[in-house]
Amino acid sequence: MSKNFYITTPIYYPSGKPHMGHAYSSIVADIFARFKRLEGCNVLFLTGTDEHGQKIQKEAEKNNKDPKKFCDEISETFRSLTKILNLTNNDFIRTTEIRHSKSVNEIWKRLIKSGDIYLDKYSGWYSVSDEAYYDKDEIEEQNGKKISKTSGSSVEWVEEESYFFKLSAFQKKLLDHYKKNEDFILPHSRKNEVVKFVEKGLKDLSISRTSFSWGIPVPENKKHVIYVWLDALTNYLSALNFPNTKDEKYKSFWPADVHIIGKDILRFHAVYWPAFLFAANLPLPKKIFGHGWILSNEKKMSKSLGNILDPIQVIKDYGIDQLRYYLIKEVSLGNDGSISMENLKNCINNDLANNYGNLCQRVFSFIKKNCDNKIPARNNLKDGDIKLIENIKENIPKLIDHINKQNLNEYVKMVVNFSFEANKYFNDSEPWALKKKDPKRMHAILHTIVEQIKNISILLNPIMPIATKKVLDTINLSDKEISINNILKDNNLDYNSELKDLNILFKKIENDN
């Protein structure tokens, strides 16, 4: 009965510290994962690290470490980030694990079998310092030396034996797939880029390297290691025990429902990955969502600009729920979004402290003082009360739709509106004026507002798991009742237990620091 749902983040390349972009991808994926669980889905949420390649090998050498040991350490910082970000990933995959190399080997064999791999030579102008090949028109001659126009570093003509993947053969199949599956690549603006790119024609792809050794060896030719993208992308299958297609996990979760990625790696996911899967005769993921970049004060974060926002530091200063909420509210998923400390503070103070946080505070302390600290039962509700409650219920399909369309922004705005509405309702109803005059009416109002707080908190739970859990604990709602279904039910609050104490949910941020 419960639907399976498989969502992934990119696996991160641990050549440096985790940054805001990593945090963003992970948080976004976690929010979808959590929401799907609220809906009652059986969710598999995967993240991990991509550890092979020349860069890692060099870094390890520089640090005088065995590459595997080096990766163990850095991978660990990404694993600890999942805790800091409060992610609910069910698994954490590393490309240095055996289960992964098994899976990559199988993919390789399948591509060989299908005849989509051949051995040839790769040649071109290569810059050692940039670790990149340049096209003829990307280089120029200076003092008799060839240099790259863009980086200025010297390049040399290199010929390297390499295995190639017949990417060119998949142009039509890819274009057909894009056409038949409108939402395969999202957002649509990015889809157009990919389509235009593929329409221009595809060259075969070099999928092995001999210039370094830190990678998964080509099964039949150990001089080569498998090109890092063929290696990395396969992780999505490895976590399902892939070579074993009879495995429960594989059967339940492949094809993936959505790969959440940054726009910078869209091509690999939207062109190479489907082509590999076509060749391997495996189903394609249902959706690839390329989100935008997080900019700091309108600019790309860079050391020279001094505008780097370290997610770990921001979380230390302001809290993880706060960062999660802010990123989702402020940035429209799919577009680049600018964030700033100034806006973060405003957002925390307005939406969280003044609006949602204070709503909970004012209501619960009112109940404590006037209702023996128990939620009044559902009695004597007036049309206005019912209308308020029903408004959320009626909007549930719309909210689910926003999530299914990755419209996180709209989702949050709608939920926050419920919170505005609840504050207004409380104000207009003036329960404080009814203590003596009409306690029945006062009780009806308080019942209604608690119902709203409960439902709003459930809806915000995927975004701010810690704070909303505190609120739901206060009204004695158990974990398993935190679900979309619970919102749709009537009259299911706990009227017998006393409310637990709720401390200030979100501290306000002072302006002077």
Place this chain on the structure above:
RNA sequence: GGCGAGGUAGCUCAGUUGGUUAGAGCACAGGACUCAUAAGCCUGGGGUCGGCGGUUCGAAUCCGCCCCUCGCUACCA
């Protein structure tokens, strides 16, 4: 250069197939209230909707030209 996206209030953006006085949040100013984290609620100012021209009874919305910003343009991830 080619292809694509966009330029709407001080800031971030929404504006459905062209239709009455162009909207929201934040910021700013004023008011009534007190349950609450001096929070919440109400009211208000502020926009030649990038520029010019065209189609139309009527254009932020359609067409043309121009100006500006941004993305993609193949093997660093």
